[in-house]
Amino acid sequence: MALKSLKKQRRIQVIALATVALILSTALIGYGMRDGINFFRSPSQVMAEPPAPNEVFRIGGLVEEGSIVRGQGSTVSFSVTDGGATVPVVYSGVLPDLFSENEGMVGTGRYVNGVFEATEILAKHDEEYMPAEVVDALKEQGVYKEPDAGS
Structure with a gap:
């Protein structure tokens, strides 16, 4: 009888230890990713509901x-638009080669005093590509044009 209760007690200890390890690892993963999750907003969303100055997010448009x-x-300063609203952007750094007017871009940073202060600017990596979030934001405003299939 003592042997069975010892096995049962050991099994409960193993399950409890595994549960604690799972909770701890989940908490560590969440803590590690807290700065890595940046929500995407279109210029229209930023103007409709301006985010807090300390919130890091991604903005995209043309x-x-x-x-x-x-x-x-x-x-460098410029404006990003989705056709419905325009947000001024300020950035210090080297811009991507394919960064130009009327082209898609995504920036990461904060919206402070009516200006998006970018810490990173990404542009499309070839002539055809545009990030899905930017395409969706432009379609929502009715501005998106499909790329020419012939080129």
Whole structure:
């Protein structure tokens, strides 16, 4: 009888230890990813419900024509639009090669005092590609045009 209760007690200890390990690993994964999850917003969503200045998120749309202004050093400012709203962007750094007016872009940063302060700017990586989030935002505003199939 003592042997059976010892096996049962050992089984309960193993299950309890496995449960604690699972909870601990889940908590560590969540803690590690807390800064890695950035929500996407279109310019219309940013203007409708401005995020808190300390919230890091991604914004995407088209670089507005005539809006690129190069400042001191590597600082550049431009506007991103989805056809429904436009958000001014400020960025210090080297812009991607395919970054240009009327082209899709996605930026990561914060919206502070009416300006999106970008820490990273991504542009499409070839002539045809545009991020799915940007396509969806442009379609929602009725601005998206399908790329030419012949090119």
